[in-house]
Amino acid sequence: MALDIAFYLILAAILVSAFAAIHVRGHLNAVIILSVFSVLTTVKFTFLQAVDVAMAEAVIGAGLMTALFVTAISKTRKRTWRAR
Amino acid sequence: MMQTAAYLTAAGVFAIGLYGMLTQRDMIKICISISIMDSSFVMALVAAAYVPGGAAPIAGFEALRFVDPLPHALALTAIVIGAGILAIALALTVAVYRHYGTTDIARLFIATREDS
Amino acid sequence: MNHLPVLVVVIPVAGAFLISLVDTVRPAFKSTAALLVATAHSTTLVAAAYRGMTGPALLYSVGEWIAPVGISLMVDSFSAFFLLLLAIGHLASALVRIESGDRSEWARKSAALIALFFAALSGITVTADLFNLFIFVELATVCSIGLIARKRHPGSAVAGFVALMAATISGALLLFAVLVLYVATGTVAMPLVAQAAPDLPAHLHGMATAAIIVSFGIKIGLVPMHFWQPRTYHAAGTTVAAILSAFGLKIHVYALLRLLWFPLQAPVVLPGVYSILLVMGMVNILTGHSMAMIERNLVRMLAFSSIAHVGYILLGVAAAGRIGGSAAVYAVAAALFHTGMHTLMKSALFWSGHRLIHLSRSSRIMDLGGIAWRAPGSIIAFSLAALAIIGIPPTGGFASKWFVAMAQQALLPVLVIGAGTVISLVYYGRFFLIATRRDPPDSFPAPHPLSLRPRLQTAVVLALAVAAVMAGTRDVQVRSLLLRAAEGLVDQADFVGPALIGRGR
Amino acid sequence: MESPVIRVFLTRLTAGFLCLLLSLGFVVLLLDAGRHRAQTIPTQMEEPYTARSVAETGSINVVTAILMDYRAFDTLGEATVIFASVAVAAAILGKPGSPSNRTMGLLSRRQLSALLPLFFIFPLFVIFHGHLSPGGGFQGGVSLAVLVILIHVAFGDRFGEEVIPHRILALSEYGAAIGLVGIGFVGIFQGSAYLANVAAGFPRGTAGTLASGGVIPLLNLLVGMKVAAGLSSIYVHLAGHEAENVPEKRR
Incomplete structure (x- = not known):
């Protein structure tokens, strides 16, 4: 039963983090929230017995996509840090 | 019950992603929305596969029932395809910023109208 | 087992990998490799189409796993017709795209991307599995975005992004339809879904159909969803726009028809959908032609004309769905005839337009004044194709429009077709008059330094245009081919039968 | 009367409402589809893969x-x-x-x-x-x-x-x-x-x-x-x- 409650809490957290990822100000914040969203999704998938999908979501959503997003964001900002 | 809740979450996530894609003007934010929308379909596939009391589809487990493995395979494929498309979207964003110095899609429409 | 159905997909995929490898190791041989791959693929396509046209439907189980667990591929006479179009397309676009000396990253990748694009289109045509169809649709999307968004042209990245957004929504709807059908029937194999489709609850069936129509409607430019197409074609440039419009669009039309008739069983279960398609077809014709008339840019004009001609195809299809029975075969044959004709005409128009635009370095119609005297071969091809696409009597374009009009039961669609013909006469005629103006401006700008091979290109374009014209006079030979293809769509026994035999395993 | 802020807000509200409606429709469809499948296909046939994959x-x-x-x-x-x-x-x-x-x-x-x-x-x-x-x-x-x-x-x-x-x-x-x-x-x-x-x-x-x-x-x-x-x-x-x-x- 406690497991069920945890599952529903995670579902709520997924919705909240998805909403926040779109509405939060600042690109980097949004991407960090997006990776939190991915991690929560991973946990949800393990609850639903989808272990392979959970692993893929963890690696792609939280790992690879975050890296690509951060790189893209660093390329689309005005050159403050690039003055090397 | 768990399945219904999972479907509802997937639908909510899909609504948020679609809403973001339609209303955001910033290309990075649109990319984020696309990513969220993609994962909503993965969630729906996984929810469709769920069987109450089913075990993960690994034949080594001793269980009476297993969850349906086919949607898991489809979901994996969908995740990877989504990642590929998202990478292209990011590449396009970076290329656009290089030429126009902005990632605001409404401004870009105005800027590219002069070309035609 | 006959391996042609899978070779049709695998050969260009392997070819694309090989082209990339050759390009990295020995860049000089890239064009040769691309041409070889195109020739091999076209040969395979023609062989598969021949088998599909003459014999019973070819069924192929990848990995020897039959329908419920594995993926089946199928070639019947209907898909054989589209395989023929693809055979023309891959060879012609490889010939047109032989370049001299462009070393940019886009030019390096485009040969592999074109091969992959045609691989994806062949995959869409042969697959008999819903999820596999989704994968190939996405592959086609990725390749087309790569072809659109080239580096030289800054606006094209924006157009590519818009196309990507449209494609995302379209892909989401297709995936949703596949998901609903899977949850409802427990399978993604088309033959088994087709078996279960008549028993589906009406609202499930209707919503899955609607999702599929909207999804492919975005791809083929049904009118409320066409917003991204002219911008995209303009940004893509004429060479790529020809590939997207003449071949990519047709295969998505094929996928829509195949899904409506075969897994969804729409003529039996949901005949009302064809009335909607009829209205959409008429709206497409009127909108496309009138937008093309007020357009001042050659490429965008041709893009809007494509939108209009999707309407003609839909009119034929809608008539087929509404009549049913043996008369439906004639209506589908008319729609297929127009599909084939539009493929020839539009690729000829775009590719001959390429030479004109290349010479004057502008795609505005006003800047093309007097250009005809500098590229006589191209303007002859352009005019021939334009005559066909307007529908002047002896040409193939006239014959196909005539058959589509004959298939209609009501007067209104016929009137719309007539109005469309008049409007297109106006705008193509106007372009012709401007292009052949007697007083060309004193100095054209110097042509773009990176040049395709003009003679080869003109020859290809002339061949396509002459084929489009001649098809009207070779009526008898063409008709038997088209009727055989249309039977493949309407009598699905051909398609369902072999798939169900293997089911017991 | 209508300031642009309110207009943007109203547009977004409508868009959000439509998205929500669409996705709720999806849920209803998926649940109905699941029910339909449970009625038509016996539960034993649901998993063609799990039983046979090790052997095959x-x-x-x-x-x-x-x-x-x-x-x-x-x-x-x-x-x-x-x-x-x-x-x-x-x-x-x-x-x-x-x-x-x-x-x-x-x-x-x-x-x-x-x-x-x-x-x-x-x-x-x-x-x-x-x-x-x-x-x-x-x-x-x-x-x-x-x-x-x-x-x-x-x-x-x-x-x-x-x-x-x-x-x-x-x-x-x-x-x-x-x-x-x-x-x-x-x-x-x-x-x-x-x-x-x-x-x-x-x-x-x-x-x-x-x-x-x-x-x-x-x-x-x-x-x-x-x-x-x-x-x-x-x-x-x-x-x-x-x-x-x-x-x-x-x-």
Whole structure:
């Protein structure tokens, strides 16, 4: 039963983090929230017995996509840090 | 019950992603929305596969029932395809910023109208 | 087992990998490799189409796993017709795209991307599995975005992004339809879904159909969803726009028809959908032609004309769905005839337009004044194709429009077709008059330094245009081919039968 | 009366409402579809795969059996999508330019260089045990790509370019892709179908051991290599993209 409650809490957290990822100000914040969203999704998938999908979501959503997003964001900002 | 809740979450996530894609003007934010929308379909596939009391589809487990493995395979494929498309979207964003110095899609429409 | 159905997909995929490898190791041989791959693929396509046209439907189980667990591929006479179009397309676009000396990253990748694009289109045509169809649709999307968004042209990245957004929504709807059908029937194999489709609850069936129509409607430019197409074609440039419009669009039309008739069983279960398609077809014709008339840019004009001609195809299809029975075969044959004709005409128009635009370095119609005297071969091809696409009597374009009009039961669609013909006469005629103006401006700008091979290109374009014209006079030979293809769509026994035999395993 | 703020707010409200309505419709449809299936198909028939995959393919992980054997053609298509998106990203962004030399701090670099060999154990395990435990070529390949990105981020792009040159990445991607397509032809030459596994004479082995599942481990390895090389070269293109000619005024 406690497991069920945890599952529903995670579902709520997924919705909240998805909403926040779109509405939060600042690109980097949004991407960090997006990776939190991915991690929560991973946990949800393990609850639903989808272990392979959970692993893929963890690696792609939280790992690879975050890296690509951060790189893209660093390329689309005005050159403050690039003055090397 | 768990399945219904999972479907509802997937639908909510899909609504948020679609809403973001339609209303955001910033290309990075649109990319984020696309990513969220993609994962909503993965969630729906996984929810469709769920069987109450089913075990993960690994034949080594001793269980009476297993969850349906086919949607898991489809979901994996969908995740990877989504990642590929998202990478292209990011590449396009970076290329656009290089030429126009902005990632605001409404401004870009105005800027590219002069070309035609 | 006959391996042609899978070779049709695998050969260009392997070819694309090989082209990339050759390009990295020995860049000089890239064009040769691309041409070889195109020739091999076209040969395979023609062989598969021949088998599909003459014999019973070819069924192929990848990995020897039959329908419920594995993926089946199928070639019947209907898909054989589209395989023929693809055979023309891959060879012609490889010939047109032989370049001299462009070393940019886009030019390096485009040969592999074109091969992959045609691989994806062949995959869409042969697959008999819903999820596999989704994968190939996405592959086609990725390749087309790569072809659109080239580096030289800054606006094209924006157009590519818009196309990507449209494609995302379209892909989401297709995936949703596949998901609903899977949850409802427990399978993604088309033959088994087709078996279960008549028993589906009406609202499930209707919503899955609607999702599929909207999804492919975005791809083929049904009118409320066409917003991204002219911008995209303009940004893509004429060479790529020809590939997207003449071949990519047709295969998505094929996928829509195949899904409506075969897994969804729409003529039996949901005949009302064809009335909607009829209205959409008429709206497409009127909108496309009138937008093309007020357009001042050659490429965008041709893009809007494509939108209009999707309407003609839909009119034929809608008539087929509404009549049913043996008369439906004639209506589908008319729609297929127009599909084939539009493929020839539009690729000829775009590719001959390429030479004109290349010479004057502008795609505005006003800047093309007097250009005809500098590229006589191209303007002859352009005019021939334009005559066909307007529908002047002896040409193939006239014959196909005539058959589509004959298939209609009501007067209104016929009137719309007539109005469309008049409007297109106006705008193509106007372009012709401007292009052949007697007083060309004193100095054209110097042509773009990176040049395709003009003679080869003109020859290809002339061949396509002459084929489009001649098809009207070779009526008898063409008709038997088209009727055989249309039977493949309407009598699905051909398609369902072999798939169900293997089911017991 | 109508200020633009209110108008924007109302538009967004309508859009949000429509999206919500659409997605709720989706839920209703999916639930109805599930109910329909429960009525028409007996529950025993629901899982064609779980009961037979060990006997037919020798793979304990049923999802891997589906991905790499029953529906291997999907996997080929998916690997091709990755290949195409790498090509597209390269076409859009151009050749990777001069690599930057920004690195992490000295302390984290020291720690990473000690730990990095350990990090490679996980993806390799996932790839080689794809038919035995959760995971497979895709997951392992992506985590390898993430490790390559980590090397680039931690030790600077120049170092990353020296350790794993971009040309090698591209070549190994093409090689793995050609291998993936080529393995399919073994089935044809053995008189079976394309991408056939046991039917083409690959040894099934004892289920549960590392060398089982016929061609599945090999496919896992090739897919992993292909995905790792492809995704990390997307990163290299994205990171090496030069942003120098951004116009100053046009924002």
